Amino acid sequence: MGRVRTIQRGGSRFYIHPERPEIKHPGVTSVISMLPKPFLMYWAAKMTAELAVDSLAFVEQMAERDRAGAIDYLKGASRRYTKVRADVGSQAHDLFERMIRGEAIGKVHPDLKPYRKHFADFLDAVNPRLERAEDVAWSDTHEYAGSFDAVLTVWLDDDGKPTPDRSGTPHLLMVDWKTSKDTYPDVALQMSAYAHADRIIAPDGSSEPMPEFDGAAVLHITPDAWAFKPVRVDGDVFAFFLALRSVFTWDRQVSKEVIGRAIAKSEGQLTTGTQRRAK
Incomplete structure (x- = not known):
């Protein structure tokens, strides 16, 4: 008999049946992630703000050289903290x-x-x-x-x-x-x-x-x-x-699957004869 393997799909973990690989069930923690957790938004914002204040000079220097990199550095504050805690x-x-x-x-x-x-x-x-x-x-x-x-x-x-x-x-x-x-x-x-x-x-x-x-x-x-x-x-x-x-x-x-293709929609902006002749 085979062992149970797992895959990641759409940010969720799925367990693959050991004998019938076409059967894939979502993991318990992925199911529980459906719980609303609005506090996480404020926690992540707080982590970013604290990092910005605590490393203001460093972020300022980074932003002068690479604005996008500085934004990514601050944006990743909560993700990096979560990874460290998960590793421990x-x-x-x-x-x-x-x-x-x-x-x-x-x-x-x-x-x-x-x-x-x-x-x-x-x-x-x-x-x-x-x-x-x-x-x-x-x-x-x-x-x-x-x-x-x-x-x-x-x-x-x-x-x-x-x-x-x-x-x-x-x-x-x-x-x-x-x-x-x-x-x-x-x-x-x-x-x-x-x-x-x-x-x-x-x-x-x-x-x-x-x-x-x-x-x-x-x-x-x-x-x-x-x-x-x-x-x-x-x-x-x-x-x-x-x-x-x-x-x-x-x-x-x-x-x-609940919203189908449009059965009627606008035809787009009208193109006049003058506009066609100008091309």
Whole structure:
């Protein structure tokens, strides 16, 4: 069996069926991108303004030599920041997977040291058992897919607190690692999509039904602290994700088909005989 591959199309990620390449489902995060986020416009403007003020002399010199280049430099402020943060997040996710699999970790980049320490603290405080990591959640029913971070068994007491000696009741959780500035509500949409998918597809292309989960949680790690937080992934939350899935189809497909060719239109500006003879 083949593995699940991904492609980028129109700014969205699509997952290709391992056995039927004609089937391409949008990624969970691409579906969630249909959520309106007007604050991003103001954040991007603020990033550009701060860069302009903080490097005024440099921008002025650049503009004298290359006005278009100076504009591109300022315009790319938010994009460059996002890329740096995404790179750190990807490296941290790779580190977390290696650690939870029990791999010996040597030296890491200084930027990753606090993440390594906090993840080690999490492992000591919670002592989860890894069931799956970085596999693909695939929905045949609703036509989406996505790579989840981990499925863990966590032992909890009657108050819902972890028991690192595993004396509590075992709970199967869909778990996501986050290294962003904060945890945001749309993580519930993301994790509900994973938990309600039809099956899990492993890297070798083998497939098995998605298990029944006792819940979900997000491990939020920053350079300063970590927190393990429960996340709702019930049917009500999943219904909102499905609404976005419909919006995705509208945005990427149906909206491009609803307006037909003109059946009548103006003939353009009249050309007089005098104008024709003057040519």
